Amino acid sequence: MQNQSIEMARIAYDALDSKKAEDIRVIEIGKISVIADYFIIANGTSSSQVEAMVGEVEEKLGRAGYHAKRIEGIHSSGWVLMDYGDIVVHVFSKEDRLFYDLERIWRDCRQVERNDLNA
Secondary structure: OHHHHHHHHHHHHHHHHOOEEEEEEEEEOOOOOOOOOOOHHHHOHHHHHHHHHHHHHHHHHHOOOOOOOOEEOOOOOOOOEOOOOOOOEEEEHHHHHHHOOOOHHOOOEHHHHHHOOOO
C-alpha cells in the first residue's frame, strides 16, 4: 500500500506546514524497518504551537479516513508521537528535537522532499 503511505505522508506534511511547523522532514524508513513506511518529523516553537500542529494532523488525516492507532505524549511532553501504522508523525518542541535527534538515528534512510509526495 505504498500509495496510501505517500498520501498519508503528504496530508501530514501539509497539515504541519499549515501550522507553520519548523524543519519538516520526511524519512523513508520502510526499506530497513517494519515500524512504518515513513517518519514525519517537525517541531514547533511553543507548546501551544505543538498542540495546534498535532490537532491539525489528526483532523486532516481523520478527514481523509485515516485514524491514529495511538497518540502518546500529547499532554505532558515536548514530543508527541502519532502512530498511523504506515506513517509515524513526531512533533517536537525545538529543544526535545535537538536532544533526541531522530534524523541522526535514521541517517541511513532516504529523506523525501515534499514534491516527491505528489500522487
